[in-house]
Amino acid sequence: MAVRGHHLAAAGICLGVLLGPCGAQYVPDNLEMKMNGKAQIVFLNADVTIPCMLYEHDSVNLNINVIGVRWFQRRSNSDKEDNVFEYNGGKQTQFRLGASISLSGLRKGNASLFLPAIQFQEGGEYRCEIIIPPIKVERTARVDVVAQPSSIHLPPETIMEEKNMYIKNVTLAGSYPESHKIIWGIIGYILVVISLCSFVWMLVEFLRKVAPVLSPLPETVQYLKHQEMKTLHFVIWDYRPKSLTLKLFLKTNPHSEKSEEKLLFCWKTQGVEKEEKPESMQLMESQAGFTLNPVVQALRYNVFGISCHLTVESDLAEFTEADLLLQVEHSALKIPLSKKIHLKIIAQPKLKKIRCSSDHLQPGESVTLTCRIHSFFPRAVRVSWYKEDRLMLEDIKTSEALETSEDGLLCSCTSKLEFFPHMEDLGKKFICKAEVEGGEPVERHWVLWALGEFPSNGPTEVQGDSEGTLNTNKEKVEDIVVV
Structure with missing residues (x-):
């Protein structure tokens, strides 16, 4: 017990040194995060700041050495999130070039993300995750990237031809003060004309209709x-x-x-x-x-x-x-x-548990694995079998897809794989994959756990690629597409 107390005291001293004078403030009872609740429309190639702040931390000086901040992006046409920026205990990692947060702002609870020269493909949903052990909070915000017109076209009647003006030295009659007044009068007239033209141009530009x-x-x-x-x-x-x-x-x-x-x-x-x-x-x-x-x-x-x-x-x-x-x-x-x-x-295919034709597998004897595929649409489905990551080219039979749901739309079929097990197949996964157009592959697997002894003349050689690499025989895969 004395040794255990010694270790706890040492851990407390180390934690106090790590947290410093602000250690009591970085673990609040609860955290609240604020982000932009509406879509943020920004222009192409503009520098953008996506707000992300913790409430009620204006007067708090957080210890940023124990804070974790992560930013993720999910594009409009994808369900996958990509890493954008990560800050962890003083270390910053940029997954997107130029992405950053303000460390001085982070001490006040401001974890806003800065992105220079934003591009079209960076539009979408951004998620901010802040971890102040043992509490984690996260929020999301949306950013839409648009482009400004490259030029402004005025109607023909509003276009004014620019002319160069040259002031030549002339001799004015009268005294110097009178000549001075004449020169300033000309300059004033020119300024009035320029101001009037600018006002007319701004008025026309303001009232001009712009097509969406x-x-x-x-x-x-x-x-x-x-x-x-x-x-x-x-x-x-x-x-x-x-x-x-x-x-x-x-x-x-x-x-x-x-x-x-x-x-x-x-x-x-x-x-x-x-x-x-x-x-x-x-x-x-x-x-x-x-x-x-x-x-x-x-x-x-x-x-x-x-x-x-x-x-x-x-x-x-x-x-x-x-x-x-x-x-x-x-x-x-x-x-x-x-x-x-x-x-x-x-409708994504659903696969039932793979069944084996025999409970006592023997080397040199063929066995059949059966996989029931159901509740998919459209009717055309691609079925393939793999041993680990290698496409199997053994005897594969897939039944015709039939409508089995009450509404007559969802389909089902059965796929069977017949092969000869060998001793080197022990522990290997036999995988059945099914995929419809526009969907992701869905799979179930079966593992060979036990196999009888081989005869004295040795095991039967495995036919095919000895390296176990994925065989991309497209003709074989197309043969098992059900239409």
């Missing part, structure tokens, strides 16, 4: 998972005046000429009020399975931008594939802007 630009989604085909929700993002930027109409249509049978487009939403802005803060407005119409959340923001010189988030809750009972048409109407457009997105609903 509609950013399409990253891909023209969007795969939606059955009975799951997915949010699609698109931006309308650099337009004026503020009045604008956005319509969304859905065509549930895109391959039929007789199929009609159904109006999902008809949303209009509220006029040309001057507002400094972003504005959210309610939709005029709504549709089951679809939710539209637009955010209007004043950018500059009476120019506006809109960040739209369309959430789709897909269901095969409603449609299997459809065309979504985005249409924008504005007074600066002769014909409406329109973009079409093709939607396809898929």
